[in-house]
Amino acid sequence: MSFFRPNIDSLQGYVAGQQPQQGKWIKLNTNENPYPPSPAVMQAIGGITGERLTRYPDPVATAFRQQAASVLGVPPSWILCGNGSDDILTVVTRALVAEGGRLRAPYPSYLLYETLAGIQGAQIATVPYERDWSLSDAFVSDCEKVQLAVLANPNSPSGTILSRARIVELAEKLPCPLLVDEAYADFSDENCIRLVAENERIMVSRSLSKSYALAGMRFGFLVAQESIIERLLCVKDSYNCDTLSIAGATAAIADQAWRSENCKKIVATRSRMTEALGDLGFDIPPSQANFLWCTHPTVPLRPIYERLREERILVRYMEYADWGDGLRISVGSDEQVDACLMMLRMMV
């Protein structure tokens, strides 16, 4: 006999990409940054003494809030820090989505949204993207019991974006808040931060895992109006961010020169990679993220994933019901990308 809630018993659980802890892999499966983080991050972490670690961390990560506020042009009180942006998504879902409620998300997108709805005992109410990865007004229709809408922008696995103007349109037609998940926005030409001031129902989440090369450190944040943040502070764990990550994240976001340089490199590699994969016959929607969504009109993709894996090159093979499959390949270093391209040239 189970003591778990029925929705927990039936939960599939979010399956993250493979994270080999041993051996040498070319890892292009979970959109990590191929370059080490800003040296300022390691210096800040190294500056934390054992004595500091005996004490609880600052519950709201004031130092980070202040630094991020000055970078983003919003007040510090509009920022909620989280143990990775997954923590932010979790906190927002717990605060807004009730048992029996619904969470609106496009499809295919980040699979975690469905897991988070399931943990609440709520339903995910997905709306499919159009074949060109635009999103119709179906996203704002049939919204009964929809308590939160989430939109990854850039989206995963497609790497595509909806324009800021389109997001405003959608938000205005929704009966509930819209969380724009901008984990990849630093690689994009456009973002939605400034919409937060214009519409209290728009929230934007960010991650330091991708564009700051800090997936292992776990730090993300939400930008929303102060009254929203105040309430969410009651829902998060009291000490959800630790002293080491607060120090590292504060140094990371302070070093915008590093971020800008790093993003330029990734975007340049992304262009080259898009062209090379196009030459091999892959169909790739225009990516504004640090990965490419690759389908192929004739070649089956799962065997490609498996053969790359045998060569210790990890890409993400994804299969979406009623949509089809594809390879999501992270933009690695030039060397990693060249190794992957070389193998692919032998396969397709």
Next chain:
Amino acid sequence: MSFFRPNIDSLQGYVAGQQPQQGKWIKLNTNENPYPPSPAVMQAIGGITGERLTRYPDPVATAFRQQAASVLGVPPSWILCGNGSDDILTVVTRALVAEGGRLRAPYPSYLLYETLAGIQGAQIATVPYERDWSLSDAFVSDCEKVQLAVLANPNSPSGTILSRARIVELAEKLPCPLLVDEAYADFSDENCIRLVAENERIMVSRSLSKSYALAGMRFGFLVAQESIIERLLCVKDSYNCDTLSIAGATAAIADQAWRSENCKKIVATRSRMTEALGDLGFDIPPSQANFLWCTHPTVPLRPIYERLREERILVRYMEYADWGDGLRISVGSDEQVDACLMMLRMMV
């Protein structure tokens, strides 16, 4: 108009003890360890390169599980790692307690249990301790809709414990799982780890914040039977523990010589402190934790808290409805405790 769930709108939120980030304080209010952590911890953290931080952490913290398993004498698969034991409490509550359900806890105890129930849209169903801090069978009565029982052992704010035998009795009469919150168990003569193998409905949570002096690092864990852990792994955030804290926690739990030596010092100071406060007329139940619960038959306590605060000595003043107030004073270093005692001698 609010978009939050009604239970979130009415949430009080857990109020943690004050964490001054600036200035010199004698901090005896949040049960931190007064001594720096094992040097092995800082060495392990220092060994993490920037390159490692670009990668996601091990989702299940295998290294820690293996090390903790060998220390505790349970299989690694019986251990769930969390971002502090608050994360563990959160995950267990989300997995077991539904909207409209009830969470059983004694009173007075850790206030977070009520907040966690509230976030679920559930009720806390408290049962008062007896005046001698024993717990009657009322704890296992009137259990309709009770989906989880939680028992801090040692309890906060009292520092007292229930015997392992009593906990077995209670667990067997409960219709739901019992989570024994052992954040302070390393300072106690007894713990419940071995009960997990005997009763699948008993879970034990632990923290590295107190007895390993790592409150700033955020690491805790749950010991439960494998089938329970498997399900909880689907509920936790995929990467809830970061690479730095996994390395630090693994080194910390491997250094049992450090822990044992540290606990001996704390326990010795606790004895001395208990005696000295007793001489000042305070009533103190026998503490098995790293803090003392101090009431006084004649002297009002809030002014004492306030005057200590003026002297930059922080203790925790707590006032429980239908129970009364008290000072919870952490066992600091001998020097910190002497400074606090000196001030108290001038006040009472």
